[in-house]
Amino acid sequence: MTLNQLTAHEAVNLIKKKRITAYEIMQDIFNQIDKVDNLIKAFLFINREEALKQAKEIDKKVKNGEKLPPLAGVAVAIKDIIATRGTETTCGSKILKGFIPPYNAMVINKLREAGAIIIGKTNMDEFAMGSSTENSAFGPTYNPWDLERVPGGSSGGSAAAVAADETLVALGTDTGGSIRQPASLCGMVGLKPTYGRISRYGLVAYASSLDQIGPIAKDVTDCALVMKVISGHDNMDSTSVNLEVPDYLKSCQEGIEELKVGVPKEYFIEGIDPEVKAALEKALKIFEKLGARIEEASLPHTEYSLPTYYLIATAEASSNLARYDGVQYGYRAEEYEDLSSMYQKTRSEGFGSEVKRRIMLGTYALSSGYYDAYYLKAQKVRTLIKEDFDKVFSKYDILITPTSPTPAFKLNEKVSDPLTMYLSDIYTIPINLAGIPAISLNCGYSKSNLPIGLQIIGKHFSEETILRAAFNFEQNNEVEKKKPSIKPAKHKGVKK
Amino acid sequence: MTEKIITKKEVEYVAKLAKLEFNEEEKEEFTSQLNSILDYFKKLNELDTERVEPTAYVISMPNLLNEDKVKPSLPQDEVLFNSKYVKKGYFKVPKIM
Numbered sequence: 177m178t179l180n181q182l183t184a185h186e187a188v189n190l191i192k193k194k195r196i197t198a199y200e201i202m203q204d205i206f207n208q209i210d211k212v213d214n215l216i217k218a219f220l221f222i223n224r225e226e227a228l229k230q231a232k233e234i235d236k237k238v239k240n241g242e243k244l245p246p247l248a249g250v251a252v253a254i255k256d257i258i259a260t261r262g263t264e265t266t267c268g269s270k271i272l273k274g275f276i277p278p279y280n281a282m283v284i285n286k287l288r289e290a291g292a293i294i295i296g297k298t299n300m301d302e303f304a305m306g307s308s309t310e311n312s313a314f315g316p317t318y319n320p321w322d323l324e325r326v327p328g329g330s331s332g333g334s335a336a337a338v339a340a341d342e343t344l345v346a347l348g349t350d351t352g353g354s355i356r357q358p359a360s361l362c363g364m365v366g367l368k369p370t371y372g373r374i375s376r377y378g379l380v381a382y383a384s385s386l387d388q389i390g391p392i393a394k395d396v397t398d399c400a401l402v403m404k405v406i407s408g409h410d411n412m413d414s415t416s417v418n419l420e421v422p423d424y425l426k427s428c429q430e431g432i433e434e435l436k437v438g439v440p441k442e443y444f445i446e447g448i449d450p451e452v453k454a455a456l457e458k459a460l461k462i463f464e465k466l467g468a469r470i471e472e473a474s475l476p477h478t479e480y481s482l483p484t485y486y487l488i489a490t491a492e493a494s495s496n497l498a499r500y501d502g503v504q505y506g507y508r509a510e511e512y513e514d515l516s517s518m519y520q521k522t523r524s525e526g527f528g529s530e531v532k533r534r535i536m537l538g539t540y541a542l543s544s545g546y547y548d549a550y551y552l553k554a555q556k557v558r559t560l561i562k563e564d565f566d567k568v569f570s571k572y573d574i575l576i577t578p579t580s581p582t583p584a585f586k587l588n589e590k591v592s593d594p595l596t597m598y599l600s601d602i603y604t605i606p607i608n609l610a611g612i613p614a615i616s617l618n619c620g621y622s623k624s625n626l627p628i629g630l631q632i633i634g635k636h637f638s639e640e641t642i643l644r645a646a647f648n649f650e651q652n653n654e655v656e657k658k659k660p661s662i663k664p665a666k667h668k669g670v671k672k
Numbered sequence: 673m674t675e676k677i678i679t680k681k682e683v684e685y686v687a688k689l690a691k692l693e694f695n696e697e698e699k700e701e702f703t704s705q706l707n708s709i710l711d712y713f714k715k716l717n718e719l720d721t722e723r724v725e726p727t728a729y730v731i732s733m734p735n736l737l738n739e740d741k742v743k744p745s746l747p748q749d750e751v752l753f754n755s756k757y758v759k760k761g762y763f764k765v766p767k768i769m
Contacts, residue, residue: 274754275754276753276754278746278750278751278753278754279746370731371729371730371731372731372733385728385729385730411736411738414735414736415729415731415733417731417733477719479715480715480716480718480719482712483712483713483715483716484716486709486713487713487716494690498691501691503755503757503763503765504751504754504755504763505754505755506754508756508757512766513766514766514767514768515765515766515767515768516691518765518766519691520691520692520693521693523690523691523692524692524693524694527692532692532694532702533702533705533706535690535692536683536686536687536690536692536702536706537706537709537710539686539689539690540678540682540686540706540710543686543689550713552726553716553717553721554716555726555727555728556721556724556725556726556727557716557719557721557724558726558727559724559725559726559727560719560721560724562727562730594705594709595708595709595712609730610730611729611730611731636730636731
């Protein structure tokens with residue numbers, strides 16, 4: 177076993193006990209990146225020299241007997257939509273190619289203070305718009321479990337990097353499922369926190385009322401560990417909530433006897449893969465064995481989530497993305513006649529087609545004469561969706577659903593039909609609309625050896641409860657945890 | 673495909689509002705894609721929302737106001753660093769008038 181295969185909590189413990197050094201882990205991480213990232217393409221930038229230097233600093237602290245911070249020496253990969261001072265931040269877009277942020281996002285400062293080491297920036301769907309990482313201006317990322325398939329998206333680079341042991345943990349962002357769906361498709365653990373739990377300062381905005389930053393990790397403990405570090409109030413983000421950060425690691429240790437679990441019947445729709453359904457049913461039996469009480473629940477407005485989400489998200493995006501005009505940073509068209517044509521040419525050449533499609537939709541939904549019919553209507557339906565959750569959470573502690581209706585799909589399978597692509601987020605989108613937290617973790621594998629994820633949803637600020645439920649399941653899951661065997665597509669099935 | 677909700681002419685108008693430009697082929701493609709998406713969105717009309725309040729933000733919080741105090745900001749050279757078009761401490765754009 178090489179050290180890049182460790183979880184973050186294992187690595188921190190071994191460093192503390194002086195059994196291994198942070199430098200040795202970092203070397204194995206970069207060896208793995210050198211070995212597999214030409215196949216997976218999870219990274220847009222690699223921070224090798226700086227990371228190795230920081231690892232040496234951690235080792236010096238260990239040698240001097242200094243007290244170590246909670247993530248001492250932990251390699252973290254960052255989705256390329258989170259600002260990193262001095263390191264290019266592109267959002268997977270040509271329009272931000274070469275943009276070097278003059279400041280760090282709050283989560284970066286918090287990770288650094290906790291001793292974590294930023295090893296690089298990961299690929300993503302342009303401006304987080306997509307479910308497959310195929311919308312990146314810098315080419316797609318490939319799923320380590322099957323290189324002909326997508327890793328999910330939009331945080332596909334982060335999820336694939338963790339799954340391929342190219343990093344110990346990663347940060348992603350989730351506006352409609354962009355942490356949970358790729359975590360599910362890559363067999364990892366991903367958490368979308370409550371809206372307001374984590375500062376969005378330095379997160380490039382897509383849809384401001386939905387965006388949240390969260391961890392993607394190899395296990396639930398690592399998820400809890402990172403959550404504890406990056407959560408909390410920040411004066412620089414007026415939507416961040418001033419609430420104490422609980423000890424998420426400690427809360428994992430308790431059992432789930434008598435936990436009331438609802439299983440929303442509307443989530444078992446036509447189009448759900450039978451293997452996903454079977455894996456979920458098997459998982460529910462384990463929850464039952466652990467003492468949880470499982471009942472069918474109902475979220476009657478589920479079917480309205482998708483149109484509601486796409487109206488709100490695109491409207492907010494059309495406004496947020498107005499800033500890319502070629503004036504202060506990023507791409508500027510070479511040829512233009514006047515100011516207006518500079519804007520038009522810069523934006524038309526700089527944005528990819530999905531981003532343009534969403535800007536167009538959002539601009540239309542907000543335009544004079546259509547605002548009430550589309551945007552306001554969607555905000556009203558958002559209230560109904562939120563109320564559905566308020567109602568079920570008066571009766572249940574958590575909800576359990578699949579994370580994605582299917583395991584990882586093939587590249588190019590859905591690109592030509594935006595609506596089909598949007599449907600792959602059907603189970604994750606309502607959670608963002610309600611602003612509640614949810615975690616996705618692996619519950620099994622399909623016959624063709626693709627990971628299947630389950631989603632645990634909680635009420636506002638109940639991260640402790642969903643982490644506890646996830647941890648208990650993870651410790652008792654009867655399906656043995658696997659690692660992907662990263663094989664080039666052309667050699668698949670060929671015996672050597 | 674059902675009735676047209678958005679015409680090619682409207683697509684051209686929205687593109688102008690969004691400061692985007694498309695060639696003929698793209699215009700046709702966007703018109704057809706936007707129509708099928710908007711057609712799907714009509715689903716929301718099944719719901720009576722006459723008496724429903726809209727939700728803008730899910731966590732209700734009072735407005736947070738910072739003290740009105742001058743604090744250090746980024747140095748000018750760092751702010752200008754990301755543009756190739758800089759002159760005498762300003763961002764340079766084409767002539768406006």
